[in-house]
Amino acid sequence: MVAPGEVAPSGAGALPSDEHQAFRLMRFQLRDYLRSRRFLLMTALTLAIGVILTVVVAHYRGGLVSSPAAFYGSFWGGGVVVLIVFAGIIYGGDAIAGEFQHKTGYFLMGLPLKRGTIYQGKLLAAYLASVTAVVLYLAILLLNGIYYFGMNAFPWQLGASLLLALVYLAALLGTTFLFSSLFKTSAYAILVVAVLFLFGFGIAQDLVESLVKIEPWFLLSYASPVIGNIFANPYPTTSTSFGVTNYVASVPEAVLIMVIYFVVTTVVGYLLFSREQFT
Amino acid sequence: MSGPSLATSGLGKNFGAFVAVQGLDLKIEGAKCVGFLGPNGAGKTTTLKMLTDMIFPSRGEAFINGLSVRQDRKRALSHAGVLIESPEIYPSLSPTEALEMVAELRGVPRGEQPRRIRTALEEVKMSEWAHQKVGRFSKGMKQRIQIASTLVHDPEVLILDEPSTGLDPRGMAEVRAIVREQRKHGRLIFMSSHILSEVTEVCDEVALIDRGKLLFYDTLTNVTARFNGGNAQVDAVFARPLDPSVVNQAIPHLPGVKAVELLDPKRVRLAVPPGPEDQAQILEGLVALKLGLVSFKESAGALEDVYMQQISRGD
Known part of the structure; x- marks a missing residue:
């Protein structure tokens, strides 16, 4: 029996729908990620960031543990953004480029899959692999929070911030996949993505704000501080670093920037991948 | 259309000014093995890649069982088992998992998967490595798993690019035996090879390509006779x-x-x-x-x- 949306080939059962194939590909890709050295590296980085922040908070305490919102705002907001950037580089940097360089793409391309299905399955797998790091970091955070404030002191902003972090992760992975689609060599793709997210966006934002003096709404890095800012009451409208007053994206602005980044980069990345030839 | 088929119509590919394949018209029908011969750089792999939508033709079209590979890659490739350019499988997967992935993506019913995977691994003599990580395998062992992956869904058409590449003499003999066996199952096998004795041994027909042009396509007997x-x-x-x-x-x-x-x-x-x-x-x-x-x-x-x-x- 062929279910709606499925195609009946000869010789096998019904060919799964595109969505089912993307889900199935994601499962195997995720399994590969979770068994890989990059998963160990990501877990080690997550633990390192968690341990460092645990030690810093335990040592300095003071304002950091003055209230649950202050604690979660600094501990979560400060750490998870860095963590997501690392996850994007590690899981997304060579996700597409690696298919060419390591020749695994030749295996996938022989299967009855649309290119969009491959892109979708890999993006989902990278997203879920990155979420494991976010969840691990959240667990470290909650253990610290429970230690300082007990079981009943979780600010409402924590849930909202977690959702914002997940949207930011999607936007960041969409962007890393776009750059990964530009290259056929893993090292180039990872290098470009790493430079872009660790330095490029930050430098561009500083230049735009200090020299051009306009709101850098077109940069993803402008949106990410919302993950920590949401804990502040009242929500900040500007921030100051090294004596320079900077713009701060409001929650709706930040969400819009992230969603637009995700949609645009995913569409462009897919279009690039769909035109790539396995020469 | 009855039986498996492969066809190209005016198929051509340019890489910049270089013409890799030009005006390739080929129509292969029925259960048989066709050897695709030609020197290095003749356009064999380029043709096979166009037949499987890995690269896009500059001109013309390729069809599997009458379905345009470019227009309907998913349905066209559902009929075929493909092995091109000695690809790699995700290294952390075992052969069983890799074949499970292929079976799942190809829609092999869950209940049938264990039997088909077991049979495919037996055919390529890899049963005893079924649960080891592919990343630790030699090139020849990976090639066998790749061949198994082309068989797991019981395809009508097999497109193989130098399938015995990287194998030792015993492995090459086993590949020949597998190909012969597949022909008996009513499959159409289109196989590029450099090894003429291999082609003579397993193929019914040969197509010769040189500098991107098809020189002839005929039965082995007619070719040598001609x-x-x-x-x-x-x-x-x-x-x-x-x-x-x-x-x-x-x-x-x-x-x-x-x-x-x-x-x-x-x-x-x-x-x-x-x-x-x-x-x-x-x-x-x-x-x-x-x-x-x-x-x-x-x-x-x-x-x-x-x-x-x-x-x-x-x-």
Whole structure:
């Protein structure tokens, strides 16, 4: 029996729908990620960031543990953004480029899959692999929070911030996949993505704000501080670093920037991948 | 359309100014094995990649079972098992998991998967490695798993790019046996190869490409006959050295034998009519001579002669 949306080939059962194939590909890709050295590296980085922040908070305490919102705002907001950037580089940097360089793409391309299905399955797998790091970091955070404030002191902003972090992760992975689609060599793709997210966006934002003096709404890095800012009451409208007053994206602005980044980069990345030839 | 088929219509590919494949018109139908021959850089792999939508044609179209690969890649490739460019499987997966992935993506019913995976691994003699990580395998072992992955969904068409590449002599013999077996299952096998003896042994038909142009596509017998004055060439091997009188008189006088060439004391090459009936009659005649005939088969050397003749003509 062929279910709606499925195609009946000869010789096998019904060919799964595109969505089912993307889900199935994601499962195997995720399994590969979770068994890989990059998963160990990501877990080690997550633990390192968690341990460092645990030690810093335990040592300095003071304002950091003055209230649950202050604690979660600094501990979560400060750490998870860095963590997501690392996850994007590690899981997304060579996700597409690696298919060419390591020749695994030749295996996938022989299967009855649309290119969009491959892109979708890999993006989902990278997203879920990155979420494991976010969840691990959240667990470290909650253990610290429970230690300082007990079981009943979780600010409402924590849930909202977690959702914002997940949207930011999607936007960041969409962007890393776009750059990964530009290259056929893993090292180039990872290098470009790493430079872009660790330095490029930050430098561009500083230049735009200090020299051009306009709101850098077109940069993803402008949106990410919302993950920590949401804990502040009242929500900040500007921030100051090294004596320079900077713009701060409001929650709706930040969400819009992230969603637009995700949609645009995913569409462009897919279009690039769909035109790539396995020469 | 009945039975499996592969077709190309005016298929061409340019890489910048370089014309890799030009005007390729090929129509292959039915359960058979077709050897796709040509020197390095002739356009074999480019053609196979266009047949599987890995690269896009500059002109023309490719079809699997009548379905355009470019317009409907998913349905077209659902009929085919594909092995091109010795690809890699995700290294952390075991052969069983890799084949499970292929089976899942191809829609092999869950209940049938364990049996099909087991059978495919048995066919490529990899059962004892079924649960080891692919990343630790040698190139030859990976190649076997790749071949198994082309069989797991019981395809009608097999597109194989030099399937015995990287295998040791035993592995190559096993690949030949697998290909022969697949032909018996009613599959169409389109296989590129550099090894002419391999093609002679397993293929029914050959297509020769050089500098992106198809030089010919015909049955093995017709090809050797066409370029050898209308005769096919058959090698006969005997258990005992042949007496010169047998070579010069008895064998040439068998009905249908056009010429005899002594290759070594126990081996002769016969020019014979291409028809199977004539060849059967000659075989019976040789048996009747009681010379200890041990083998009588299409000459690999004949294909090599044709190949060299055709390729050097283009130089």
